[in-house]
Amino acid sequence: MRDRSAPRALIVLLTTACAVIALFGLREVASIAGPVVLALVLVIAVSPVRGWLDRRGSPTWVQVAVPFLIVVMVLLGMVAVLTVSVTQLAAILPTYATQFQELLAEAQRFAISHGISNEQLNKAIQSYDPARVLGIVQTLLSSLLSVLSSLFLMAVLLLAMSLDAPATAKILAASRTHRPALATALTTFASRTRRYLVVSTVFGLICSALDVGALALLGVPLPLLWGVLALITTYIPNIGFVLGLLPPALLALLDSGPRQMILVIVAYSVINVVFQSFILPKYLGDAVGLSTTMTLLSLIVWTFVLGPLGALLAIPLSLLTRALLIDSDPSAGWAATLISGGSASPPAPSPDPSDTAGTR
Template identity: 30%
Template sequence: MPPLESDKVGLHILLKLSALVIILAGIHAAADIIVPLLMALFFAIVLNPLVTWFIRRGVSRPLAISIVVFAMLIMLTLLIGVLAASMNEFLAMLPKYNKMLMQKVLEFERSIPLVHLRLSPERMLQRLDSEKVMAFATTLMTGLSGAMASILLLVMTVVFMLFEVRHVPYKLRFALSNPQVHIAGLHRALKGVTHYLALKTLISLWTGAIIWAGLVLMGVQFALMWGVLGFLLNYIPNIGSVLSAIPPMIQAFLFNGTYEMIMVGALFLAVHMVLGNIVEPRMMGRGLGMSTFVVFLSLLFWGWLLGPVGMLLSVPLTSVCKILMETTKGGAKLAILLGPGRPKSRLPG
């Protein structure tokens, strides 16, 4: 390759990378606008099969959308109301956590005389500053109450999306340069993401309900709050189930004891093993065609780009990008890198 031509290739790659950095910086800066739209799109994708189910049974589209959205609104309002009450009670008990944790650690030090931790109660109280924890929890409460104010806007956006979905194929036929290829890719992406989100939501509901019921039977406080946390974090692949188990285990250790903490951990482990490793793979089938490493990287990337919502939707967002890449010449090779590997039929032996 002549030097001049190689310089052009290098400059072309550099320009593409520069454009990508500018686009990502713009998305990161506009996260406050993009995140609500993504949440509305998430609800629209999950609710659209229900709307379709009503339409197939003779219900008109406006009435079907009204029924589904009204049910969603009631569930969200009840859930946020009950969760806000639980978090208020949790905030009131936060100052007790510091003293209990300090007592537990000091008891642990006295029970093992060979281990000289040399713990200072004064230093522990400084590090476990309850005011900082309460400030963080109060911020979460403020965001939760602010979510109530945003529900109406979210619901209206979902309604418009559900009305607009039937016109999307018609519009794309005239908007795209190569409609057959691109519409097929978009249809495959939408079908895969809808399948994933619907089943993931169902499995997450089972996860949250089982955790809530199990913690209630164990007598663990704030069982509903931890069940909701398990439901939400179950959307985060790989590490979500681990993160959801840590707070209730700490609480059980402080307020109940070591045995109760082990039982809570066993409950989360059993739910993850049964639903996450047995039920979910069988229901998902082939999944979205991404490697485990790519799923983990997408979790970090979308979490940095869009915050917690990006982590929750990291898998479907990456899947859509992968499928859309497959419809272009330049992105087809990159889409292969995001895939799980060679088909089983091509593997040697």
């Protein structure tokens, strides 16, 4: 019998084309899709609280109100700290214009003494605006604030998802009979996402506290702001540490010179490398289920699609995509092996109501 199946190359091209269309479609509605995914991830993070209240026989309104208030209070606290700190930063940055010009002059003299022509340096210096360079930090922090600017929309979504959590848990529990692979994939997604968030948050808080202490000892201005920034960048894979380091290092350079900047870099490197390279992987284990290459690609793709919020949610978004497209299909074990670089079989957690409640 003649094989009527489509050529594999055609299938790959059509799949790639559909993925590109879907990603560009998401990019067009990023202002809506981003808060929706963030609300979903936050509800997953606090779903064990709802499960604990449910097991203790608490009323439904308590199971909805307590997790909702926990998330809202955390978000409001971060917005308050960032807003006050960014306001202080905007006030002190213009005072460093003179120091910036002095650093440029010193760098110019150093370069000339090592054989670089003065004409080349003048062209390079003229291509940069000092105010624009000093505004890099403000731009970065403004992007972080824009992530939290749609707080009202996220609050409404959080409330809606919290209200639906009990019913969603029952629906997913019932779906195990008819679609066991999909139910297991969604439960695994919730479990992995929650473990990733909890472990990253705990170690992020420890690293941030140590960073704040080191910056305070070194006399770097606004150490609390840089501590919050270090905590936020904990959720950005691969390059988060560098993004959290650049602003305080630059401010240390302007405030006290190259020696202070080097001390900040050394302190951040020691603290973050020890935790993120040696301790954090031990506790995360296989929770993420993504290879290093796939993690980096996830960061690039989701940042392109959703902007700064995509960078923060790169891992949860990739886990959700894996659950819906790969783990829910028993025949796609080869793809799971490819993206995880290890075992194709995802861990099958027990059907805990708190897990299923997190998957909206």
